[in-house]
Amino acid sequence: MITVLGAGAFGTSLAISLGRTGQPVTLWAREGAEAMQATRENTRRLPNAPLPDSVSVIGALPDMPADGPVLLAVPMQQLRGFLVGNSTVLAKRTLIAACKGLDLSTHLGPVETIRTILPEAQPALLTGPSFAADIAHGLPTALTFACEDPTLGKALQEALTTPNLRIYRTSDTTGAELGGALKNVIAIACGACIGEGMGDSARAALMTRGFAEMQRLALRRGALPETLTGLSGFGDLALTCTSELSRNYRFGLALGRQEAFDSSITVEGVATANAVVAWAKELEIDMPICSAVAALSSGTYSVTEALQALLSRPLKEE
Numbered sequence: 001m002i003t004v005l006g007a008g009a010f011g012t013s014l015a016i017s018l019g020r021t022g023q024p025v026t027l028w029a030r031e032g033a034e035a036m037q038a039t040r041e042n043t044r045r046l047p048n049a050p051l052p053d054s055v056s057v058i059g060a061l062p063d064m065p066a067d068g069p070v071l072l073a074v075p076m077q078q079l080r081g082f083l084v085g086n087s088t089v090l091a092k093r094t095l096i097a098a099c100k101g102l103d104l105s106t107h108l109g110p111v112e113t114i115r116t117i118l119p120e121a122q123p124a125l126l127t128g129p130s131f132a133a134d135i136a137h138g139l140p141t142a143l144t145f146a147c148e149d150p151t152l153g154k155a156l157q158e159a160l161t162t163p164n165l166r167i168y169r170t171s172d173t174t175g176a177e178l179g180g181a182l183k184n185v186i187a188i189a190c191g192a193c194i195g196e197g198m199g200d201s202a203r204a205a206l207m208t209r210g211f212a213e214m215q216r217l218a219l220r221r222g223a224l225p226e227t228l229t230g231l232s233g234f235g236d237l238a239l240t241c242t243s244e245l246s247r248n249y250r251f252g253l254a255l256g257r258q259e260a261f262d263s264s265i266t267v268e269g270v271a272t273a274n275a276v277v278a279w280a281k282e283l284e285i286d287m288p289i290c291s292a293v294a295a296l297s298s299g300t301y302s303v304t305e306a307l308q309a310l311l312s313r314p315l316k317e318e
Contacts, residue, residue: 001068002159004028005082007057009132010098011073012042012049016136017162019052026056026065033059049136061089069094069156071126072110075266076101076181079110083117094122096145096156100180100236101268102275109177111146122152125173126160127180128231129239131246135165142166144232146176168231175227178218180236184248184269185276186210187240188293191252195259196303207241210289217276220283255296256303270297288313 004015007029015027029036036042037057040050051057058064070090074082076099083090095118097110108116114123128143135141145160145167147153157169170176189210190203214237215228227233240246244253248269254261261267273294280287288310295301301309 001026001065002071003064003068004071004073004098005061005064006030006071006073006098007033007036007042007045008073008075009042009045010130010135011071012046012051013132013134013136014071014073014098014126015055016046016049016051017138017165018160019055020138021162022052022054024054024056025052026058027051028058028061028064030059033057046132046136049133061086064089069096069159071096071098072114073098075099076110076268077104077266077271079103080106080113080117083114087118090121091118092120094124094152094156096124096126096160098126099268100127100184102181102272104271104275107275107279109174109181111173111177122147122149123173124153124156125176125180126167127176127236128168129235131239131243133245138164140164140166142168142231142235144168144170144176144227144230146170146173146232148173170224170227170230170232172224172227174221175218175223176232178221178223179214179228179230179233181268181272182214182217182276182290183233183237183240184267185273185290185293186214186237187246187248188252188255188267188269188273188297189289190241191246191249191254192256192293192296192303192306193252195253195256196307197256198307203241206289207237210241211237213287213289216285217279217283217287220285269293273297 003026005028019025111123124147161167251267276290277294292306
C-alpha cells in the first residue's frame with residue numbers, strides 16, 4: 001500500500017502511474033477529494049488523466065493507511081508546516097519527499113526538513129527530470145530515488161518502479177536535494193534570457209555556467225560529483241531550462257517579456273535563489289547567476305541590467 005499526500009499535478013500523476021500496476025494507492029487531497037473520487041479525475045490540476053480503479057481518494061489525513069511508504073507531494077515552502085501540523089500521523093513512517101527546493105527560513109532541503117521535524121521517520125527523496133502530464137499519460141520517465149539506507153532504498157526502488165517510470169537509486173540525499181533545487185534557479189535565468197530575446201546561444205551559456213555554479217555549491221555541501229551529473233542534477237537542468245511546461249522557466253520568460261505572472265503558481269526557484277545567496281555569502285562561494293536571479297525576482301535588477309552585470313565580470317579560465 002502506497003500513500004500519496006498532495007493531489008497537485010505531480011502527486012496525482014504519481015498516484016496514476018503507481019495505480020496502473022494494480023497495487024492499491026491512497027491519494028490525499030486537501031480539497032475536492034469527494035469530487036475526484038466520484039469523477040475519477042483531477043479536473044483542476046491534471047485533466048484528461050483518469051485515475052485507475054486501484055486509486056482511492058481521501059480528504060481526511062487520519063484515514064490514510066497505517067502502513068506502507070508515504071509520498072509527500074506538497075510544495076517545498078509548505079513542507080515544514082505540513083510536517084509540524086501532522087506530526088502525530090507521520091511520526092514513524094517512511095516519508096518520501098516528492099518536492100524540490102530549499103526552505104526559505106531554514107535553507108534546508110526536503111530530506112533534512114523531514115529529519116529535523118520528525119527524527120523518528122525514515123526520510124527519502126524522489127526527484128529528477130519529470131513533468132506530471134508525461135508521467136500521467138504513460139510516457140517514459142526516469143527519476144532518482146535518494147535514500148541513505150541501502151536496504152530500504154532498494155526495496156522502495158522496486159516498489160516505485162512502474163512500466164513507464166524507471167527509478168535509479170542513490171544514497172546521496174544531499175546531492176539529489178541540491179540538484180533538484182538549484183536547477184530551478186538556472187531555469188528562471190534561462191527563461192528570462194529567451195523572454196528578453198537573447199537567443200539560444202546565450203541560453204546554452206547560462207545552462208553551462210549555471211551547472212558549474214550548481215556543482216560548486218553542492219560539492220561544498222558534501223554532495224557527490226556523480227549525483228550532480230545524473231538525473232537529479234544535469235538531467236533535471238536540461239529539462240527545466242528548455243521547456244515551457246516548467247513553471248520556473250515560464251516565470252523567467254515573463255520576467256524577460258515584462259509580463260505579469262500568475263501569483264497562484266508555485267515558483268520554487270525564487271525562494272531557492274534567496275537561500276543560495278545567503279549560503280554563498282556564508283561559504284564565500286561565487287554564485288553570480290544565482291545572485292542575478294535573486295535580484296531579478298525581487299525587482300532589484302532588470303533583465304538587461306542582470307545581463308550586463310554578468311558580462312562585465314572579469315575574464316577567467318573556464
